Amino acid sequence: MTAYRGPVFEMAVKQFEVIANYLGIPDDARPRLLLPKRSVTVSCPIHRDDGTTAVFEGYRVQHHLTLGPTKGGTRFAPTVDLGEVAALAIWMSWKCALVGLPYGGAKGGINVDPSSLSKRELEALSRRYMQEMIPFVGPHTDVMAPDLGTNEQIMAWFMDTYSMYQGQTVTEIVTGKPVSAGGTLGRREATGRGVAHLVRRAADELKIRLNGATAVVQGFGNVGSIAALELHNMGVKVIAVSDHTGALYQSRGLDIPQLVRHAASQGSLDGYSNELALDPAEMLTMPCDVLVPAAVERVIDAEIAGKLRCRILAEGANGPTTPEADRILEGRQEEIFLIPDILCNSGGVVVSYFEWVQDLQRLFWEEEEVMRREYQLLDRAFERVLARSGRENIFNRTAAMAIGVERVRSAKETRGLFP
Numbered sequence: 024m025t026a027y028r029g030p031v032f033e034m035a036v037k038q039f040e041v042i043a044n045y046l047g048i049p050d051d052a053r054p055r056l057l058l059p060k061r062s063v064t065v066s067c068p069i070h071r072d073d074g075t076t077a078v079f080e081g082y083r084v085q086h087h088l089t090l091g092p093t094k095g096g097t098r099f100a101p102t103v104d105l106g107e108v109a110a111l112a113i114w115m116s117w118k119c120a121l122v123g124l125p126y127g128g129a130k131g132g133i134n135v136d137p138s139s140l141s142k143r144e145l146e147a148l149s150r151r152y153m154q155e156m157i158p159f160v161g162p163h164t165d166v167m168a169p170d171l172g173t174n175e176q177i178m179a180w181f182m183d184t185y186s187m188y189q190g191q192t193v194t195e196i197v198t199g200k201p202v203s204a205g206g207t208l209g210r211r212e213a214t215g216r217g218v219a220h221l222v223r224r225a226a227d228e229l230k231i232r233l234n235g236a237t238a239v240v241q242g243f244g245n246v247g248s249i250a251a252l253e254l255h256n257m258g259v260k261v262i263a264v265s266d267h268t269g270a271l272y273q274s275r276g277l278d279i280p281q282l283v284r285h286a287a288s289q290g291s292l293d294g295y296s297n298e299l300a301l302d303p304a305e306m307l308t309m310p311c312d313v314l315v316p317a318a319v320e321r322v323i324d325a326e327i328a329g330k331l332r333c334r335i336l337a338e339g340a341n342g343p344t345t346p347e348a349d350r351i352l353e354g355r356q357e358e359i360f361l362i363p364d365i366l367c368n369s370g371g372v373v374v375s376y377f378e379w380v381q382d383l384q385r386l387f388w389e390e391e392e393v394m395r396r397e398y399q400l401l402d403r404a405f406e407r408v409l410a411r412s413g414r415e416n417i418f419n420r421t422a423a424m425a426i427g428v429e430r431v432r433s434a435k436e437t438r439g440l441f442p
């Protein structure tokens with residue numbers, strides 16, 4: 024029995040079972056690796072602008088505390104529930120372990136559509152959520168960050184609320200803050216840049232010339248828009264992009280810098296062009312060299328997996344591919360090179376780690392230094408995943424997860440049962 028439910032949590036369990044079977048982890052050792060160490064559910068009341076009171080449910084799940092503090096983003100979305108947050112926390116653990124960060128995984132969120140709130144209401148909710156979390160988080164216990172539906176401003180409110188209660192400024196409680204409030208250069212771009220960097224590494228492996236290659240990017244938030252821009256700057260024709268308002272297509276390649284400006288000023292892709300509109304359902308299965316799902320979980324199911332026509336699948340989102348789809352993609356490894364989510368989008372948490380280190384030391388780096396170190400960690404992880412999948416003749420996801428799970432397991436074995 025567990026308190027965690029729902030399709031996303033079940034997906035994290037199934038993925039783990041595949042790896043545990045592959046690694047031959049005994050049954051009695053599995054729950055200790057998989058089940059979160061602790062989770063908190065809080066009620067966050069706010070005054071609405073119309074004078075009424077509303078209560079929103081918030082969560083934080085800390086997966087394991089064996090390697091250091093837990094680390095992970097905070098999601099504001101109407102789909103958020105305890106099971107989804109737990110799954111995302113578990114994935115953060117494998118991700119941090121794969122790239123070698125001294126963290127366990129965590130995730131938090133509030134069940135809310137942030138676009139339904141005014142700026143004042145959003146600030147009140149963000150501050151109240153952090154205030155409710157104060158007993159459970161800290162720079163050496165659990166460090167928050169942005170995720171879907173949250174941004175730098177919200178991180179600044181989190182940091183400020185925590186700091187007010189401590190009586191001093193504690194920038195290291197949260198990463199993904201604005202540079203003006205103790206953030207690092209290069210954090211905002213880190214995830215998207217990392218995705219594009221790994222696409223380049225994969226293209227080199229496959230001997231695909233990126234100049235003139237085509238890409239499709241699903242999701243135009245912080246990850247998708249920056250990944251699209253970086254690919255565009257590498258000479259890739261980004262032929263289709265989408266967000267929750269719709270999709271756009273242009274065979275000669277979309278004007279990505281202009282789309283990024285439009286999304287920044289309008290808040291979404293909506294209103295950019297009627298002529299270029301595309302049915303979002305067609306996006307994922309379009310022929311292209313690089314497909315970047317950078318939106319939400321479970322968009323590639325078994326049926327879509329069988330129809331994909333890309334050569335590189337770069338998972339910018341967390342958990343975009345279901346375990347059933349994985350079985351199909353495993354059989355299509357010769358055609359489609361997978362950069363699994365815990366590797367592909369890990370540039371974000373890597374630079375969050377750099378932000379935390381800089382905040383703790385009160386010593387800030389140049390952007391070039393941040394990027395150089397980000398790519399260094401990503402390159403090492405990419406090479407380890409490829410070496411393992413080649414050596415053991417396994418799927419890239421199996422290799423990436425096996426490395427992550429083994430690291431957590433060996434830390435737990437070395438330390439003993441307590442942490």
Ligand code: GLU
Nearest residue numbers: 095096168169170372375
């Ligand atoms: N939410 C991001 C992720 O899923 C970033 C987490 C972080 O920077 O701590 O990887």
